[in-house]
Amino acid sequence: MSTNTVVTVPSWARDYVNLYAQRAYDLWTLPALVSYTGQIVASQTQNEADGIAALAVRGAGGDAVISKATAFILDVIQGNRLAGTKQEFIDALALVTGNSTADFASVSSRIGKKARYVGDPDSTFLAQALAAGYPATFNARISAALYADNYAKERVFRDHAMAYGVEMGKHPVIDAETLHKAGLVNREYLQNSYVLNHKLFIEQQEMAVANLEIFGNMLRALTGSQQTTISTDPTSNKLMAAVGFGMVGAYVGGAIGGAIAGAETGSSAGPYGAVIGFVVGAIAGWLFG
Amino acid sequence: MFLCESHRKLFAFLEESPSRRDRFEDRFACENGGGGGSQDMVSYTNLLPTYITGIQTWATAYLLAAMSMMQSPGNFTEYTDPTYAEQNANELAGIAALALRGASGALVEADGKAYLRDLYDGLKINTNSKIAAFYAKRIETILEEFDDQVMPVIQHQHVFSFGGSDHNIAEARAAKMMMAKINEIAKMFYDDYVHERQLMHQGVAHATPYGLQCIRDGEMLRQAGAYEREYAQGALQDAWDRYNEVQILPIRNLDIAGNAIKTILSTTRTQTTQYYKPSTISQIAGFAIAGLALSSMYSGTTMNPYTKAYSSAMMGFDRQNPEMIGQ
Numbered sequence: 001m002s003t004n005t006v007v008t009v010p011s012w013a014r015d016y017v018n019l020y021a022q023r024a025y026d027l028w029t030l031p032a033l034v035s036y037t038g039q040i041v042a043s044q045t046q047n048e049a050d051g052i053a054a055l056a057v058r059g060a061g062g063d064a065v066i067s068k069a070t071a072f073i074l075d076v077i078q079g080n081r082l083a084g085t086k087q088e089f090i091d092a093l094a095l096v097t098g099n100s101t102a103d104f105a106s107v108s109s110r111i112g113k114k115a116r117y118v119g120d121p122d123s124t125f126l127a128q129a130l131a132a133g134y135p136a137t138f139n140a141r142i143s144a145a146l147y148a149d150n151y152a153k154e155r156v157f158r159d160h161a162m163a164y165g166v167e168m169g170k171h172p173v174i175d176a177e178t179l180h181k182a183g184l185v186n187r188e189y190l191q192n193s194y195v196l197n198h199k200l201f202i203e204q205q206e207m208a209v210a211n212l213e214i215f216g217n218m219l220r221a222l223t224g225s226q227q228t229t230i231s232t233d234p235t236s237n238k239l240m241a242a243v244g245f246g247m248v249g250a251y252v253g254g255a256i257g258g259a260i261a262g263a264e265t266g267s268s269a270g271p272y273g274a275v276i277g278f279v280v281g282a283i284a285g286w287l288f289g
Numbered sequence: 290m291f292l293c294e295s296h297r298k299l300f301a302f303l304e305e306s307p308s309r310r311d312r313f314e315d316r317f318a319c320e321n322g323g324g325g326g327s328q329d330m331v332s333y334t335n336l337l338p339t340y341i342t343g344i345q346t347w348a349t350a351y352l353l354a355a356m357s358m359m360q361s362p363g364n365f366t367e368y369t370d371p372t373y374a375e376q377n378a379n380e381l382a383g384i385a386a387l388a389l390r391g392a393s394g395a396l397v398e399a400d401g402k403a404y405l406r407d408l409y410d411g412l413k414i415n416t417n418s419k420i421a422a423f424y425a426k427r428i429e430t431i432l433e434e435f436d437d438q439v440m441p442v443i444q445h446q447h448v449f450s451f452g453g454s455d456h457n458i459a460e461a462r463a464a465k466m467m468m469a470k471i472n473e474i475a476k477m478f479y480d481d482y483v484h485e486r487q488l489m490h491q492g493v494a495h496a497t498p499y500g501l502q503c504i505r506d507g508e509m510l511r512q513a514g515a516y517e518r519e520y521a522q523g524a525l526q527d528a529w530d531r532y533n534e535v536q537i538l539p540i541r542n543l544d545i546a547g548n549a550i551k552t553i554l555s556t557t558r559t560q561t562t563q564y565y566k567p568s569t570i571s572q573i574a575g576f577a578i579a580g581l582a583l584s585s586m587y588s589g590t591t592m593n594p595y596t597k598a599y600s601s602a603m604m605g606f607d608r609q610n611p612e613m614i615g616q
Contacts, residue, residue, distance in 0.1 A: 009554065033536050040526075054507030126461070127459075
């Protein structure tokens with residue numbers, strides 16, 4: 001096994017790299033990134049709340065102008081005024097007949113003369129007696145005429161009222177839309193506050209990671225700036241090592257044996273030494289080669 | 290081949306300036322920086338395009354500049370001027386006026402609605418006081434005509450039967466005609482009724498515009514409030530954004546240096562070549578063989594285990610007494 005460490009940062013740049021790493025660590029542990037703690041959602045103003053409330057009231061309760069106009073048009077369309085039974089018409093008719101009756105009294109008071117000479121058969125106000133029934137008679141006639149005229153005119157009004165029917169019929173929709181909008185704008189406000197709070201929530205979590213990644217970025221930037229290699233050494237073939245070391249052992253053993261015993265021709269010390277050396281060498285080569 | 294190329298470039302580079310030689314010497318010094326007693330070879334290859342004169346100096350200046358931009362106060366600094374404009378007087382006055390209009394409505398609109406409500410309720414019918422006055426004058430007129438024209442004529446016609454039945458009957462007939470005329474004049478009350486009915490009917494055309502005013506009022510009031518809130522929300526958002534911007538400034542400054550360092554690191558390529566290292570026993574065996582060989586060389590012996598190279602038996606003389614050679 002061997003370990004080899006190489007710094008790949010040029011030496012002239014190492015101080016800067018150290019400074020950079022230190023700065024990254026300091027910022028991480030400071031911590032440099034802390035999520036925002038201030039107010040993030042503006043409150044609804046009183047005007048806005050009042051406006052929304054007004055819309056809600058209008059949408060829920062309608063408007064008196066609309067409701068009265070609608071009731072009136074409905075009354076006309078339903079033909080309730082054709083018969084002349086409405087109090088307004090009766091009052092108007094009473095004005096005609098009442099005033100006629102009342103003012104005929106002025107006429108009546110101007111007629112009727114006493115006899116100027118003796119023997120005149122009629123000494124009463126004959127003219128007044130004759131005219132006494134005129135108001136009732138004429139009022140009845142004109143009343144009939146006005147009822148008829150009223151009917152004809154109310155028919156025309158009824159026809160014209162049809163033009164407003166659809167328009168007035170839309171107002172419940174407008175009311176509903178108004179009420180809906182009042183609810184909608186409140187919900188939008190609420191939704192916006194949810195979105196902002198959610199954004200802050202996420203930002204708080206991401207801020208912690210971003211703060212951590214200050215150091216992480218530094219580590220990534222400097223990864224590879226030093227390379228430490230630990231490697232195993234190449235090993236030889238066991239059998240070949242045994243043979244090779246056996247031959248070396250035989251050579252060394254023979255020499256040593258020959259030297260010790262005095263190598264002479266025919267001496268067996270050398271061969272014995274060589275054999276022993278071969279065996280020892282082969283074992284050593286097998287184990288350590 | 291790689292090493293040759295690498296060194297060729299290095300030497301070419303070294304010829305350019307002593308300062309660069311220093312830097313490269315530093316790089317070579319790195320070979321021994323790892324420790325561990327390694328015998329491996331480490332080669333550094335400068336990847337900067339040296340055909341551009343001064344590129345290494347520029348690279349150094351680049352890193353220096355990046356580091357200075359990282360250090361306080363840094364390149365990115367807090368913006369101190371306003372980023373959210375104050376509302377001006379016109380804007381505020383406009384919002385206030387809108388709120389006032391929305392909250393209080395318009396007088397003309399309120400009066401119009403009151404009138405329409407009465408109109409639809411029929412409260413304008415039979416209320417024309419001028420009709421009664423006009424009627425009275427018309428009655429006055431016909432009575433005057435009656436007195437000045439009709440009655441004198443009747444009296445003249447019955448001057449010799451004044452107060453008689455014929456006279457009375459003639460006056461009664463005249464009264465009958467007066468009643469018809471009075472009825473005709475009194476019909477103006479009905480005509481006024483019909484006229485008011487027409488106005489009542491025509492007034493329905495104004496119902497929708499007036500009836501929607503309260504919605505507009507509510508919408509105006511809400512809008513005024515929304516303008517205020519939107520401004521306030523914008524200010525909060527601006528404060529938030531500025532806070533985040535200030536927060537990130539040191540990180541952005543740090544990243545300047547980080548990017549520069551990553552760039553500088555990429556200008557050098559390092560290659561380590563591992564040599565084969567024989568085992569300890571192999572080295573011992575080698576040294577043993579070498580020792581024996583040297584020993585036999587200097588002792589005059591042979592490594593043949595069967596013979597002694599310079600024994601008297603083999604050489605015919607005693608090696609210790611070379612003068613006996615030839616004896």
